[in-house]
Amino acid sequence: MNWQPCCMKTNSATDTVISGVGVITATGQGKTAVMNAWLEGRHAFDVMKRPGRQQGTSFLGAEIGDITYPEHFSKKMLRTASFTGSVALVTLEEAWNEARLSEVAPHRIGLVVGGSNTQQRELMQTCDAYRGREAFLRPVYGFTFMDTDVCGLCTETFGIRGMSYTVGGASASGQVAILQAIQAVQSGQVDVCIAMGALMDLSYWELQGFRSLGAMGSTSYASDPGGACRPFDQQSDGFIFGECCGAVVIERAETAAARNIKPYAVLSGWAIAMDGNRNPNASCEGECTVIRNALEKAGITSEEIDYVNPHGSGSPTGDATELKALQDCGLSHAYINATKSVTGHGLTAAGAVEVIATLLQMKSGILHPTRNLTDPVVPAMNWVKQTPVHHQIMHALNLSFGFGGINTAICLRRY
Known part of the structure; x- marks a missing residue:
C-alpha cells in the first residue's frame, strides 16, 4: 500500500518548522549512524552492565557505548557533568551545528529539556560512595543533583541566553518539551527554541520498580536479549529500557530561510x-x-x-x-x-x-x-x-x- 493524500498544504514563511536534529542511541552517535541502524534493524540489547544498574539482577536493556566529544568541550565541564548531562551536550552539538545556531543572537535562543528525575543512577552512586563520610561530599553536588543542571551545562557550553527550563511528562517528556518549544517560538519569547528529550539514567531501584509494577519486560528472553523488545507483538510482556537522547531545533520557516536552512518538516x-x-x-x-x-x-x-x-x-x-x-x-x-x-x-x-x-x-x-x-x-x-x-x-x-x-x-x- 502506498497511500497518497488528495492534496498538499502550501508552505508559508510563518510555518513553525524543525530545522535541525541531534540524536544518540545505543546503536550509534549522530543521525547518520542511528538511521543506518534503524534501517538495518540492528540492536544493542543485552544484560546491562553500567555500574549501578544491577544488584544481583540481570535486567535487559540497550546501553550507549563510547562517546566522541568535540575538542572544544571543556574538560572540566565534562568531569563534573553527569552521564545525562554529557550525553545532552553531544546531542545538542549535532542539532546546533546542523541548524547553524551560531548565526542566531544568543538571547533569541531558548532550550526546553524534557525529563525529570533523569540522574537517579548517579545520585544513588554518590549517596553510596559518601555514606558515613557525608562531610566530604563534593560541594558541586549542591546543584548538580537538580534536573536544571542539564540546562546549565547546555546554556553555558553553547552560550544560550534566552529562556531555559525542564519539563516533566514521564515517558512523554520529550514530546512535551517540543510542545513547550513551539509555544515559546509562536509567542515570540525566542526566535529559535531547542527541545530535548534527556537521557533518563536509571539505577537498579527504578528498574526493580518498573519490574515490580509489571511495566518492564520479565526474564522470558534472558537467553535471547535481542528478542525481548517486541512492541505490538503477541509475545511482548513489557518495555525494555534503552539509553538515548534527542534534540530538535524549532523556529519559524522565515528565520530558518534567513540562514539558508531547509527545514525537515x-x-x-x-x-x-x-x-x-x-x-x-x-x-x-x-x-x-x-x-x-x-x-x-x-x-x-x-x-x-x-x-x-x-x-x-x-x-x-x-x-x-x-x-x-x-x-x-x-x-x-x-x-x-x-x-x-x-x-x-x-x-x-x-x-x-x-x-x-x-x-x-x-x-x-x-x-x-x-x-x-x-x-x-x-x-x-x-x-x-x-x-x-x-x-x-x-x-x-x-x-x-x-x-x-x-x-x-x-x-x-x-x-
Whole structure:
C-alpha cells in the first residue's frame, strides 16, 4: 500500500518548522549512524552492565557505548557533568551545528529539556560512595543533583541566553518539551527554541520498580536479549529500557530561510490532554482526544495521515489500547512501525527521539523495520514488519504517552 493524500498544504514563511536534529542511541552517535541502524534493524540489547544498574539482577536493556566529544568541550565541564548531562551536550552539538545556531543572537535562543528525575543512577552512586563520610561530599553536588543542571551545562557550553527550563511528562517528556518549544517560538519569547528529550539514567531501584509494577519486560528472553523488545507483538510482556537522547531545533520557516536552512518538516498540529488518572494504565479516550485535536489543529483528516510513529512501548495493555485508538480514529490505513523495537524505551527521551525517527524517515523516503514483530496484536494494520518499506511520508502522526495519564500527539507535514 502506498497511500497518497488528495492534496498538499502550501508552505508559508510563518510555518513553525524543525530545522535541525541531534540524536544518540545505543546503536550509534549522530543521525547518520542511528538511521543506518534503524534501517538495518540492528540492536544493542543485552544484560546491562553500567555500574549501578544491577544488584544481583540481570535486567535487559540497550546501553550507549563510547562517546566522541568535540575538542572544544571543556574538560572540566565534562568531569563534573553527569552521564545525562554529557550525553545532552553531544546531542545538542549535532542539532546546533546542523541548524547553524551560531548565526542566531544568543538571547533569541531558548532550550526546553524534557525529563525529570533523569540522574537517579548517579545520585544513588554518590549517596553510596559518601555514606558515613557525608562531610566530604563534593560541594558541586549542591546543584548538580537538580534536573536544571542539564540546562546549565547546555546554556553555558553553547552560550544560550534566552529562556531555559525542564519539563516533566514521564515517558512523554520529550514530546512535551517540543510542545513547550513551539509555544515559546509562536509567542515570540525566542526566535529559535531547542527541545530535548534527556537521557533518563536509571539505577537498579527504578528498574526493580518498573519490574515490580509489571511495566518492564520479565526474564522470558534472558537467553535471547535481542528478542525481548517486541512492541505490538503477541509475545511482548513489557518495555525494555534503552539509553538515548534527542534534540530538535524549532523556529519559524522565515528565520530558518534567513540562514539558508531547509527545514525537515512543518509542525502542523499538536495536542496534549490528561486522563485525570494518577495510575499508569492507558486510556483509549485520552489517546483518541489528542489524535483528533492534533488533526483538527493541522487542518487535515485522518485519511491524509500516511504514517504513524506510535508510542508502542511493548506493554501488552498499552499497545492494545493504542491500536484501538488508532482504529477508532480512522488510521488503520497508515503505515506504522515501532522505533522502540530498535532503540528500546528511552522514557524521558523517547518522544523526542521518535519525532527524529519520523523526520529522518520522511527525508530518506524509507520506513525502518519493526524488530521482532512476527505476530501482531492487531494484524489488520498497515505494518512495517521485518524489512524496510520505501514510502514518501506526506503527513505523519507521532504519539507519546506518560504515566499519570499524559497523552500527547504531534502532526508533521512534509516541507
